[in-house]
Amino acid sequence: MGFTRFGRPKGAQGQSSPNLYVANCGPAVGLSYDTIVSVFGAFGEIKGVFAADESGARVVVCFAEEGCAQNAFNALNGRPCAELGGRSLHIRYSVLQPTSQSQGRVNDSVPVSLLASELNIPGLYLMHDFVTAKEEEEFLAAVDERPWKNLSKRRVQHYGYEFCYETRNVDSRKNLGELPAFVSPILERIAMLPMREDAEAIVLDQLTVNEYPPGVGLSPHIDTHSAFEGLIFSLSLAGPCIMEFRRYLDAGLTPRASSSSDIEIESSENNSNFLRRAIYLPPRSLLLLTGEARYAWNHYIPHHKIDMVKDSVIRRASRRVSFTFRKVRASPCQCEFSQYCDSRR
């Protein structure tokens, strides 16, 4: 997880601030983030609770207002707290670190963009407010009336074709029927988008509905080339998330020379290099992956309950439901990214 950009205060007491550095507090000493939010939340609106470091026993609690932080400080500092099993907290006011981390970047995380155009990933598009709040409510009610299938951390529904998570593919001979009528307004709006691919590809016939509880993410993957055609649409509903993208750089592949500041090459545990980008997906937005974004970049959702987007703290307080629309492929994939293409193996 990423750490807060609010540092440990240097002075004896530190000056007052809406952010409290709290020691003897965190998952390593048996206090969940939800418990911390509920104890500190009694003093006022909390903008976020962050790990202060890797110990799991020090957090930073950010209040919306300084007065609330002062009240929490006076009530909780150095006294055994019944709601925390008699534990005494050591609290100080915390300060914003004057480092590059204040650019919306938190140690292990990348800056999060609000616009697809900022990511410099060819074939990635994000359309805000693709559906209205009323439609969103109707779509959620429609899926909640239907049976969910439980996976280990999230629930899913499949329409058109079942998606098999073991093979990461579909059985194209087993059609489950038309997509449900309640998604027709979405399909009609998608059909009106100006697309460069041929019109055939836009007849979407597979829908996966994912329901992620707060903080649950999705592992990095490229949707199997042989399973689906080149356009993948994902509509976000109910709650927001961050979606990250990685493009692994194999020996012969160097990043396109755009502005050098834009190219950030990171190293994974096994020393392979990759480019990494992140985008904020608000509820009611529609993400489109096509071309390089669809065929060559892994996409995933980090398992975070709290994200920094620009200078704001975003809590994933509610579930996120996504509708992913795809077209099942009838013939082998012929993309230009053969190193990622299972149709070529």
Ligand SMILES: O=C(O)CCC(=O)C(=O)O
């Ligand atoms: O939840 C999403 O928006 C993405 C889901 C996804 O990537 C998938 O089902 O392959």
Ligand SMILES: [Fe+2]
């Ligand atoms: Fe996917």
